[in-house]
Amino acid sequence: MKKPYSGIIWNPIELFSHQELTSEMIPELLVHQLNRAKIGSPFYRKKLVDLKIPDKRTILDLYATLPFTDKSELLADQQQFPPFGSNLPVRESKIQRINRTSGTTSEPLLLILTSKDVMNTYECGARCFYASGLRRHHTVIHCMNYCMWAGGYTDHGSLEHLGAAVIPFGVGNSRLLIETILRIRPQALHATPSYLTKLQEVLNQDFGLAPIELGLQLGLFGGEAGIQDSNFRRQIEKIWGFKAMNANYGSAEVLSMFGAECHERAGLHFMGQGVLYPTLIDMTSAKDIPITSGAVGELVLTNLVKQAQPLIRYRTHDLIEILSTDRCLCGRGSFRFKVIGRNDDMIIIKGINVFPTGIQKIINENLDYLNGQYVILINKIDPIDRFVVRAEVRPEMSEPRDFRSKLQSAFVAHLAVRPEIELIAEGTLPRTENKTKRLQRIL
Amino acid sequence: MKKPYSGIIWNPIELFSHQELTSEMIPELLVHQLNRAKIGSPFYRKKLVDLKIPDKRTILDLYATLPFTDKSELLADQQQFPPFGSNLPVRESKIQRINRTSGTTSEPLLLILTSKDVMNTYECGARCFYASGLRRHHTVIHCMNYCMWAGGYTDHGSLEHLGAAVIPFGVGNSRLLIETILRIRPQALHATPSYLTKLQEVLNQDFGLAPIELGLQLGLFGGEAGIQDSNFRRQIEKIWGFKAMNANYGSAEVLSMFGAECHERAGLHFMGQGVLYPTLIDMTSAKDIPITSGAVGELVLTNLVKQAQPLIRYRTHDLIEILSTDRCLCGRGSFRFKVIGRNDDMIIIKGINVFPTGIQKIINENLDYLNGQYVILINKIDPIDRFVVRAEVRPEMSEPRDFRSKLQSAFVAHLAVRPEIELIAEGTLPRTENKTKRLQRIL
Numbered sequence: 001m002k003k004p005y006s007g008i009i010w011n012p013i014e015l016f017s018h019q020e021l022t023s024e025m026i027p028e029l030l031v032h033q034l035n036r037a038k039i040g041s042p043f044y045r046k047k048l049v050d051l052k053i054p055d056k057r058t059i060l061d062l063y064a065t066l067p068f069t070d071k072s073e074l075l076a077d078q079q080q081f082p083p084f085g086s087n088l089p090v091r092e093s094k095i096q097r098i099n100r101t102s103g104t105t106s107e108p109l110l111l112i113l114t115s116k117d118v119m120n121t122y123e124c125g126a127r128c129f130y131a132s133g134l135r136r137h138h139t140v141i142h143c144m145n146y147c148m149w150a151g152g153y154t155d156h157g158s159l160e161h162l163g164a165a166v167i168p169f170g171v172g173n174s175r176l177l178i179e180t181i182l183r184i185r186p187q188a189l190h191a192t193p194s195y196l197t198k199l200q201e202v203l204n205q206d207f208g209l210a211p212i213e214l215g216l217q218l219g220l221f222g223g224e225a226g227i228q229d230s231n232f233r234r235q236i237e238k239i240w241g242f243k244a245m246n247a248n249y250g251s252a253e254v255l256s257m258f259g260a261e262c263h264e265r266a267g268l269h270f271m272g273q274g275v276l277y278p279t280l281i282d283m284t285s286a287k288d289i290p291i292t293s294g295a296v297g298e299l300v301l302t303n304l305v306k307q308a309q310p311l312i313r314y315r316t317h318d319l320i321e322i323l324s325t326d327r328c329l330c331g332r333g334s335f336r337f338k339v340i341g342r343n344d345d346m347i348i349i350k351g352i353n354v355f356p357t358g359i360q361k362i363i364n365e366n367l368d369y370l371n372g373q374y375v376i377l378i379n380k381i382d383p384i385d386r387f388v389v390r391a392e393v394r395p396e397m398s399e400p401r402d403f404r405s406k407l408q409s410a411f412v413a414h415l416a417v418r419p420e421i422e423l424i425a426e427g428t429l430p431r432t433e434n435k436t437k438r439l440q441r442i443l
Numbered sequence: 444m445k446k447p448y449s450g451i452i453w454n455p456i457e458l459f460s461h462q463e464l465t466s467e468m469i470p471e472l473l474v475h476q477l478n479r480a481k482i483g484s485p486f487y488r489k490k491l492v493d494l495k496i497p498d499k500r501t502i503l504d505l506y507a508t509l510p511f512t513d514k515s516e517l518l519a520d521q522q523q524f525p526p527f528g529s530n531l532p533v534r535e536s537k538i539q540r541i542n543r544t545s546g547t548t549s550e551p552l553l554l555i556l557t558s559k560d561v562m563n564t565y566e567c568g569a570r571c572f573y574a575s576g577l578r579r580h581h582t583v584i585h586c587m588n589y590c591m592w593a594g595g596y597t598d599h600g601s602l603e604h605l606g607a608a609v610i611p612f613g614v615g616n617s618r619l620l621i622e623t624i625l626r627i628r629p630q631a632l633h634a635t636p637s638y639l640t641k642l643q644e645v646l647n648q649d650f651g652l653a654p655i656e657l658g659l660q661l662g663l664f665g666g667e668a669g670i671q672d673s674n675f676r677r678q679i680e681k682i683w684g685f686k687a688m689n690a691n692y693g694s695a696e697v698l699s700m701f702g703a704e705c706h707e708r709a710g711l712h713f714m715g716q717g718v719l720y721p722t723l724i725d726m727t728s729a730k731d732i733p734i735t736s737g738a739v740g741e742l743v744l745t746n747l748v749k750q751a752q753p754l755i756r757y758r759t760h761d762l763i764e765i766l767s768t769d770r771c772l773c774g775r776g777s778f779r780f781k782v783i784g785r786n787d788d789m790i791i792i793k794g795i796n797v798f799p800t801g802i803q804k805i806i807n808e809n810l811d812y813l814n815g816q817y818v819i820l821i822n823k824i825d826p827i828d829r830f831v832v833r834a835e836v837r838p839e840m841s842e843p844r845d846f847r848s849k850l851q852s853a854f855v856a857h858l859a860v861r862p863e864i865e866l867i868a869e870g871t872l873p874r875t876e877n878k879t880k881r882l883q884r885i886l
Contacts, residue, residue: 083627093580095608098627110627115603137536146589146596146613148623153589153599153611160558165538168596170589170613180591184526184541184553 002126002161008262008330010130010162011123013273017333018291018325026277027056029304030063037310040089043077044312063279064288068300069314071253074109084112090307099150101252111150111252112308118157120275120305121150121256125158125248127271128260129190131332132247133218136163139186140220143177143195146170150256151222155248158257159190171195174202181214182207188218190247193226196236197373198431212241222248222257228268228338229357231364232372249339251316253309254301259337267323267336277302283319283343291335295322298343317344319355345439349384349417356439359389359419362410369397373429376419379443386443390422392429399423445569445604451705451773453573453605454566456716460776461734461768469720470499472747473506480753483532486520487755506722507731511743512757514696517552527555533750542593544695554593554695555751561600563718563748564593564699568601568691570714571703572633574775575690576661579606582629583663586620586638589613593699594665598691601700602633614638617645624657625650631661633690636669639679640816641874655684665691665700671711671781672800674807675815692782694759696752697744702780710766710779720745726762726786734778738765741786760787762798788882792827792860799882802832802862805853812840816872819862822886829886833865835872842866 005012016025034053037044047067054062078085084092096115100108113121134140140159146152152170159166167186169177177199181189191199196211196219203209219242221227227246237244249259249268258272270278280289280297289297299318303310319340327333341355348354356376363374374391378384389411393399400406404421412418448455459468477496480487490510497505521528527535539558543551556564577583583602589595595613602609610629612620620642624632634642639654639662646652662685664670670689680687692702692711701715713721723732723740732740742761746753762783770776784798791797799819806817817834821827832854836842843849847864855861 092608093606095582096603096606098582098608098610115606118603139538139541146611147616147619148611153596156596160539163536163539163558165535165541167541168589168591172615173590176590 002163004130006331009332010127011273014127014131014269014271014332014334016273017327018270018278018335020333021273022060022277025274026304027059029274030059030277030302031056033302033304033306033310034059034312036089037087037312041087041310042081043085043087044310048312063277063302063313066313068286069311071109071315071317074253075107078110079107084110085309087309087311088112089310090114095308097153098148099154099252100148102149109253113154114307117306117308118154121154122157122161124255124271124275125155125257126162128247128249128257129159129162129164129220131260131262131269131271131330132220132245133243133263134159134162134164134188134220134247138188138218139165139167139184140188140190140218141167141169141177141181141184141186143169143171143189143191144222150250150252151248154256155190155222164188174199175206178203178207178209178214181216185215187216188220189216189242190220190222192224193221193232193236193244194224194431196240197371200239201427201431211239214240216240216242218242219244220247221245222250226360229361229364231361231367235364235367235372251301251314251318254303254311254314254316261336262328262330262332264329266328267338269328269332269336270334272301273334275304275306277304279313280320280322281315291322291325293322293324293326296320296340299337317342319343319346347378347384347439348382349378349387352416354415354417358415359411360438362407362414363389363391365410366407369393369400369403371426373426374438375429376439377443378439378441380441387417387419388422388443389419390424390429392426393423395426445606447573449774452775453570454716457570457574457712457714457775457777459716460770461713461721461778463776464716465503465720468717469747470502472717473502473720473745474499476745476747476749476753477502477755479532480530480755484530484753485524486528486530487753491755506720506745506756509756511729512754514552514758514760517696518550521553522550527553528752530752530754531555532753533557538751540596541591542597542695543591545592552696556597557750559748559750561597564597565600565604567698567714567718568598568700569605571690571692571700572602572605572607572663574703574705574712574714574773575663575688576686576706577602577605577607577631577663577690581631581661582608582610582627583631583633583661584610584612584620584624584627584629586612586614586632586634593695594691597699598633598665607631617642618649621646621650621652621657624659628658630659631663632659632685633663633665635667636664636675636679636687637667637874639683640814643682644870644874654682657683659683659685661685662687663690664688665693669803672804672807674804674810678807678810678815694744694757694761697746697754697757697759704779705771705773705775707772709771710781712771712775712779713777715744716777718747718749720747722756723763723765724758734765734768736765736767736769739763739783760785762786762789790821790827790882791825792821792830795859797858797860801858802854803881805850805857806832806834808853809850812836812843812846814869816869817881818872819882820886821882821884823884830860830862831865831886832862833867833872835869836866838869 099111144151250257259268320337323336341357377388542554587594693700702711763780766779784800820831
């Protein structure tokens with residue numbers, strides 16, 4: 001069984017800076033991967049038909065000129081060449097696992113891993129969970145959906161790879177979940193942040209217990225934005241009594257997990273060292289921009305060693321801000337970042353770019369009166385001229401004076417748009433154990 | 444990645460006979476395991492307090508005098524020493540996975556595995572699936588419950604250990620299951636036999652398809668009796684167009700899987716070589732009886748190398764019949780057996796011992812008119828004087844002449860008891876994706 005590098009770091013590769021990896025390790029892996037893809041993958045043979053792959057001295061300059069890969073191409077390819085598409089540079093008999101994306105915005109994409117791909121996924125997953133404080137002596141209850149999603153079976157594997165004791169739970173049956181926590185008393189929980197609200201209701205109604213009585217010490221979260229917001233985090237840490245960590249940022253298509261925060265909580269560390277080549281592109285021009293402190297752009301990823309479905313210059317559509325490229329106090333050399341939002345989630349309201357995470361931040365600054373459950377309603381089709389924030393209020397509280405107009409002013413001040421505010425009773429909005437869909441085009 | 448020993452056998456240890464393993468390998472492992480348990484497990488230190496563990500020359504004689512371990516003791520022990528009980532000869536930090544039993548007849552028992560235990564479980568599971576025809580180039584959709592049961596996460600691990608491509612599915616959402624099968628076209632399905640009825644209904648109603656149109660080639664079954672019945676098997680093979688294999692016999696407490704049939708279909712091969720010591724005891728006297736062709740008795744198992752929760756002389760309460768101890772035509776040396784029933788499921792009707800599997804056999808001999816779905820209703824408490832067989836009939840058929848009295852006569856002839864027969868419409872009995880509870884004490 002693998003031992004961690006230190007009490008703080010899982011793998012010594014985490015010590016290297018992005019700069020060091022880019023100059024020393026990435027060029028050679030990139031040349032190999034491009035060659036492999038061009039030879040073995042009909043999908044990339046077509047995309048890279050005119051490409052002469054140079055040696056490792058000039059590969060990085062060439063890289064910025066390569067065509068992007070987008071999810072829509074992968075979907076079209078799987079429809080044309082069912083079931084797995086034409087990006088499979090390995091024999092089908094090497095396939096070890098078949099997952100799928102959630103398919104909320106499109107047909108689900110089938111995701112293929114070989115056993116080597118599985119091991120690399122576990123390795124990066126273990127780095128993330130370890131950074132967020134999970135240790136070998138912990139017991140963790142794993143509450144992600146096991147039915148085909150990478151978060152279920154695959155993240156369970158990462159938790160085990162780290163050496164923790166894992167209770168496979170999945171989603172649904174919150175009563176049994178609470179009974180199991182009360183019986184086994186795990187130290188850690190791995191879930192989506194939005195599941196906490198549902199769990200708190202069941203705890204309260206069926207057990208007459210407060211969340212803190214479960215005795216959890218560590219909440220590992222992923223799959224959704226939310227936990228990076230310090231107001232939301234402060235609130236759930238108070239209610240649950242655990243340390244709430246942003247432990248699981250990733251992209252199902254590229255690598256299940258490659259971002260997590262360490263105990264310094266100074267943003268997500270990039271954890272895909274040796275496995276992924278991350279670059280940034282400008283949101284408007286789609287030109288490459290350097291990864292430097294303060295840079296904002298869309299994250300573009302290339303798999304460096306993936307055998308099945310290797311992706312090259314894959315547009316994640318996640319907009320990130322580089323918080324720092326300096327070595328962190330924890331010792332890790334990787335850059336730290338935060339996720340601003342998805343550029344395909346971005347909405348334009350009367351000419352203003354608005355991200356759902358910006359709206360969430362304002363909701364979370366008003367958790368004295370609001371309970372944190374909300375939806376955003378906008379027009380079915382562009383242009384958007386109606387923008388409604390519908391939020392649940394705490395039942396025990398009476399409405400603070402001028403609450404609605406103060407909330408509207410906060411929106412104007414931070415996002416330059418003025419929503420209609422609808423305040424509704426606690427428990428009105430549907431709860432989910434999976435990812436919550438906050439933005440609804442129904443007006 | 445591990446390679447199979449031959450095109451037919453996964454591990455060369457399967458070539459040895461029970462006799463060879465018992466004289467050469469088992470004594471030494473048994474001495475080690477007894478020592479380990481007596482030193483490391485407070486549970487066994489108490490049970491074996493007066494035992495002087497001899498050397499390997501005399502250990503087998505002593506073995507027959509050791510006290511049994513029963514599930515009720517394990518449950519009481521976990522209640523007294525929560526959560527895991529006192530049978531944990533390893534530090535808690537070595538725990539890798541926490542499963543539980545289904546708890547239909549009692550509180551669920553928590554089942555603990557270290558990473559070494561997990562590997563031994565996968566190894567025996569791969570032997571079983573390989574014997575039943577699964578190969579590295581196959582894709583298998585795995586339809587067992589991932590929520591805490593060993594059949595979910597653990598059997599998935601065995602399927603991957605063999606090298607097959609696995610689609611993690613679990614239970615529930617039969618529509619999505621069918622869509623997934625139609626899209627990915629896996630060759631194999633792993634499920635409980637009773638799930639097929641439910642799946643067939645959804646296929647028919649929601650897709651207008653017959654089971655054979657899914658194109659499955661291999662049905663791997665476990666978790667329930669049924670598939671060993673040749674009438675039932677013939678029926679489902681005709682409807683589904685696959686080879687239906689009894690691929691997964693085991694005991695969650697001892698080892699998830701250790702019995703499966705090979706292509707000769709001459710009973711379940713014992714597959715726990717090197718990991719389990721199997722013995723038989725007489726059903727009435729509870730004295731050890733030798734494993735010879737034709738012997739019938741309760742299977743008693745001892746873990747030979749298990750680190751967490753090793754069980755010694757554990758009464759499975761499964762009654763088995765040894766079909767043969769001769770080398771099978773497939774080359775395996777292990778004894779072959781069939782499961783007659785559980786002696787704690789045995790019911791005494793007017794002085795006659797009746798097993799649910801005996802009842803099932805008679806139902807399955809009448810599948811021209813019955814559809815195979817049935818329940819047995821008996822008195823709430825002993826003595827049993829009412830015995831009702833309630834069975835669904837095929838909608839398209841009219842009742843054959845004298846059907847009820849012929850069915851009753853079959854019960855009298857084979858089981859020496861005469862049930863009341865209730866024939867009900869197809870679809871009346873509840874369907875389940877988990878184990879079906881056929882015997883109901885409700886009268």
